[in-house]
Amino acid sequence: MAGIIARTIAATARRGVQVTTVRHANKMMADPMEHATGLERDELMAKAAGNEDIFDMKVYKRVSGGAGNPTIVPSYYGRRLVGCICEEDATCINWMWLEKGETKRCECGYFFQLTDAKPVV
Ligand SMILES: [Zn+2]
Structure with missing residues (x-):
């Protein structure tokens, strides 16, 4: 009986942590340049070109x-x-x-x- 309880506790403890083997490291956050439009896009493009004071x-x-x-x-x-x-x-x-x-x-x-x-x- 003690063995069954010990195995159940061990199995439950192992299930508590879920780990995936596949990780999409490059898709964690979207690039703001892909979503920006209008003035925000102009600001991001100017900063990328080296202009830190576009306004x-x-x-x-x-x-x-x-x-x-x-x-x-x-x-x-x-x-x-x-x-x-x-x-x-x-x-x-x-x-x-x-x-x-x-x-x-x-x-x-x-x-x-x-x-x-x-x-x-
Ligand atoms: Zn003055």
């Missing part, structure tokens, strides 16, 4: 900032909202609208100018 969100460093040497800000549209951190220790950002074709001066004295940006793809 142009990087911070631009100001140049000397005179009226004849403004900081150039690219834009896809006729106007763009630009934030200037006027002082190194500033706790706020001075926001202003830049229009294409005009050079605008921030309160800190630096000049900014909008130019045409290159298309994403």
